[in-house]
Amino acid sequence: MTDEWEYVIVGAGSAGAVTAARLAARGSGNVLLLEAGADQPRPRDRSHPLADAGRLVLSGYNWDYRANLRTSSRLEDLVGARAGGPAAARALWERFPYQLGKVVGGGSAVNGAIALRGLPRDFAAWAAYGNPDWSWERVLPFYKDVENDADFPGHLHGDSGPLPVRRTPREEVHELDAAFWAECNRQGVADLPDLNAGEEAGVGPIPGNAVDGERVDAATAFLTGARELPNLRLRTGIRVVRVLFEQHRAVGVEVETDGRLTAIRARHVVLSAGAVGTPVILQRSGVGDAALLRVLGITPVVDLPGVGRDLVDHPSVVIWSKPADGVCTPGLPWRQVAARMSSGFDGDVDIQVGLLNNVESHTIPGFVDRLGWPLVVGASVMLMRPRSRGRVFLDHADPYAAPVIELGLGTDPEDVERLCHGVRRAWGLLRSPGLASRLTATQFWSDRMIASDGVVRSGVRNIMNPGWHAAGSCRMGPVTDPWTVADQDGRVHGTENLRIADASLFPTIPSAPTNLTTLMLAEKLARNTKE
């Protein structure tokens, strides 16, 4: 193949896999897909860790980022050149392991294989943020195109897309999930057999992109056939350091392999490095807040202060319990049923609640020591549309420096209050006879604690964790909005031949885990990409 590519796509994760497959298939010139992580073995054995949809992959195939769950004054200190030693402050805020996927398939290769769509109101918000092409009516055809939903053939679902979507029939769900489902019904949450139909409240089986317990990640679904195309090349173990520009026109990327820096030329560059990777590459390339870039000694190419801002993830609280003997079995499915309901804060449908069953505590770092229970059951409460925002930025121009990730969880007090109400709702479900009789002990929480507003609030603040659903750090929207980074076709403002296609574009986080929406977004952008 050639030394100058038509397209270089940075990152072979959820969005990058779709983008590369679609651009190559339509014969848009030669396409080079670059991935910092390793390739997956092909064929992949069923016993391979990436095959098991029953557990998250949190080591071995990940970026070992450390995130600050809140925010700090680090950015302001840098830009304002305020006194205070960065080295001394650093240890305090780089704490939480944030293990995003670093392997072909990206997040989709390590995740929980939950395949939930966003809700119509999420896309109404995207449109209201100046992206009229992203209303529910306009995104639905692309959700359909990516999926093969065997359970609900019909006008709302696709039956021939690359991604299989399956649900567990009610009669086959685990006894804990059956009890959870029945209790939700008893508390007034109606059945919703298809959680992807666009309706809000309800309890039903979780759609998943797994078949017989095997995770079908984006690489398996989208790249398997595309790899054979003569105009697509995948190169792994290559980290893109920055985009190369001539004036404002992207002309390629600088990459690092085994400590060596080289340039790859391309007519179009697409960044699909995810909501942490993409803004960091942009900042290193001189696209970002010019004040920050100057402090770091990076020459600004375009002053876009929105780069890295508005990072968002779903804050969640998990209440862990010990199952009674014989209730849980290692290796059985871990998530089968979810309920969308109101936390009770104001009547809005604002939380997703579900059980994490059959969880082997040694698979969660630090858990065996903390709990001493080999098998655990979690009741998870996820805030669907958090208001809090974080940010991601460089504090050093060194191409090897790790980014500063501040998730900002709970920085908006309303998020904390909604989660407090949500924890009480989850507690009410856990205390029902059907569930309580199958659980013998619960970590941390008790009836007395739940009764106290102050204790619940402080517990939620301290226990809240992210869902690994990083999004929104390069929001799309009109150039007139100073905090947007790209237009609604993913073209980076103020540049030529440079696009973004990944979860960093989300104007707001959807009300559901983010993978299926990322695949839909990449599918839609690839279809609309014109040279």
Ligand SMILES: Cc1cc2nc3c(=O)[nH]c(=O)nc-3n(C[C@H](O)[C@H](O)[C@H](O)COP(=O)(O)OP(=O)(O)OC[C@H]3O[C@@H](n4cnc5c(N)ncnc54)[C@H](O)[C@@H]3O)c2cc1C
């Ligand atoms: C542990 C975990 C569990 C999750 N569970 C679920 C779930 O059950 N359901 C759900 O819907 N969502 C889930 N998610 C979220 C979902 O997987 C992500 O939203 C989605 O994968 C994001 O896609 P993306 O294309 O934006 O980024 P990614 O899939 O992260 O892809 C980015 C790719 O770019 C590569 N990259 C980054 N920087 C560079 C660079 N400089 N040079 C070269 N390559 C680079 C990365 O290695 C990665 O492969 C989970 C995520 C994680 C990490």
